[in-house]
Amino acid sequence: MVEHSRSSKTFSRRSLHGQIAYDIGVRIVRGDVQPGTVLPNEADLSVQFSVSRTALREAIKVLAAKGLVESRPKTGTRVRPRDEWNMLDPDLLAWQFATQPIERLAKDLFEIRQVIEPAAASMAAERATDTQREAIARAFSDMEAAPDGDASIEPDLRFHQSILAASNNEFLHPLGALIETAMATSFRITNNEPGALQISLPRHRAVRDAILAREPEAARQAMRVLLEDAVEDLRRALPHMIPTP
Structure with a gap:
């Protein structure tokens, strides 16, 4: 399992109800509490976590907002089916990467990126401000300028997020924050491979050059190639992760 740093955009665990939401949420995501399960009643949970009912209610509201649970009068709080969870919620992504092997998540992550980022690069080439x-x-x-390893993750992530922002599409820009944890995790795997950064720089340079030259189709194709190569990099780093089509 791959360790990752916590995103600044995820829900704060500093508050008491934030810590409770984290504890319950991780149990659900990890599979300790299955969909359809009714959580213990409010009084029992308050005792279990040694907190007030007010803090517990706030924690349940957080989990409900993420689609993990639903609360109804008389029937209690039930864990919702996985396909009803808000999978792009930053906390949910962080909890999945913290509790599940990346092999289960990386394929879907790259499919999302392959759909979104080439289009975003094309839009950026057309619409980006100076x-x-x-x-x-x-x-x-x-x-x-960054050395290989973790030091290259922040500028790499910023490069991709800057392109999403430069698409000037109000729905694409926040998507960069939503998938930050997942992207940073995949970068941490591939960028730590010896020489990986130097190999990937020409691919990123091609994207940059096309955007700066205001060439939408060239930017789209360059981003497509960058992501296709990134999938191959991840396959080499985790050879059993993604089945070859």
Whole structure:
């Protein structure tokens, strides 16, 4: 299982109800509490966690907002089916990567990226402001200056998020924050391979150049190639992860 740093965009565990939401949420995501299960009543849970009912209710509200549970009068709080969970919720992503092997998640992650990021790169080439183009160029320069390993993750992630922002699509931009945990985890695997960063730099440079030159189709194709190569990098890092089509 791959360790990851907690995203600043995930729900705070500093509050008491945040910690309870985390504890219950991880149990659900890990499979300790199966869909359809009715959680213990409020009084029992309060005793179990040694907290007030007020803190417990706030925690349940957090989990309900993520689609993990639903509360109804007289029937109690029930765990919802997995296909009703808000899978792009940052906490849910973080909890899945913290409790499940990346092999189960990486294929779906890359399919999402292959759908979204080439289109975002094309839009960025058409719509990016000068400031946004500078942000993309700066992120790439920071990638060039970074050593292999964890130091390259932040500029790599910033490069991709800057492109989503430069699409100037109100729905694409926040998606970068939603999948931050998943992207950072995959970067941590591939970027730690010896020489991985130097190999990937020309692919990123092609995306940057196409966006700065305002060439939408070239940007789309360059991003498609970058992601196809990234899938191959991940296959090499985790040879049993993704079945070859």
